[in-house]
Amino acid sequence: MTIAPEEDRLNAQIAFAVEIDKLKRVIRRNHLMDGSRRENDAEHSWYVGLLAMILGEHAPAGTDIQRVVAMLLVHDLVEIDAGDTFIYDAEAVAAQADAERAAADRIFSMLPGEQGAQMRALWEEFEARQTVESRFAKALDRFAPILANHHTEGGTWPLFKVKASQVREKVRIIEEGSASLGVYALELVELSVARGHLSE
């Protein structure tokens, strides 16, 4: 493997920087907390990255929070090509894996070799959920839309006819990353049910 000269490295990094601007145009299902519009992947990535900094004490002791932040800043880049998948659409979720892998091949390989490999490794770690860092990162990724839905009269839940049982199942992913956030998320779910914003 040859190391690219310094100028080539910077040019590759800038090309990557121009490419990832597209994440600002990938639209998610959930809305902002004032209900004004749907959220995009870039602002979502900022939000969960900052949540990791704020809620880090609710991860298991010894969790490397800075790695969690890094993981969350890159976790959705593959959606530039593959698009956002609604987690309650089981068929779409299954088809998504191949598309995301192809996207990772294209996008991370724009960077200089070892740097692209490092970024891709963060994404693979996030997806595999085998480390405390990735389990906490995924927990925050699931926690954020529950918080948003709770603050927008159910948000995507009534809109896409999602049932409380389905949401409770997703809360397990949060519990696996953070016991206290899992408890808190379940309380939000039950409160939403009680208010009639989420149906059994």
Added chain:
Amino acid sequence: MTIAPEEDRLNAQIAFAVEIDKLKRVIRRNHLMDGSRRENDAEHSWYVGLLAMILGEHAPAGTDIQRVVAMLLVHDLVEIDAGDTFIYDAEAVAAQADAERAAADRIFSMLPGEQGAQMRALWEEFEARQTVESRFAKALDRFAPILANHHTEGGTWPLFKVKASQVREKVRIIEEGSASLGVYALELVELSVARGHLSE
């Protein structure tokens, strides 16, 4: 100083999380790189945070990049109250300091005491530009809109009648944080002048 019980801490952190969602609705002057719309502060914060990870090797040796990332994720939170200031509007920039300080008082004090102080310290460090981390962070904050303008036929430059001499002055802030990014930014500026997207 009393330490809040665990549940109160989490409630305070969640109230902060709900509050900062508003950053997604603070609109900046510059446009996305496809020119489709103006950028918001939340997606901008994600973008520069990820730029720090990608361009970290262009900071002085020994720069703590993870601290730079953290700083960039919080650097615009005060704009929830104070709004975005166009850096070429000297009068507005002068009036902004007090408004941002009042915003910092309100927003960071929503967090548990020592955590709010830590987050505020990151913001103060960013503003003061006395450390290599804050100088590199500020360099990226200035670099991103130049890259965006360069990719949108001058973007905000012709729109707000900004002159090349003014942009070259702003490039000095980039040079102070990263010699190589300073050189690169100046090349973008001269290229934009040559293409007629920025006037002398």
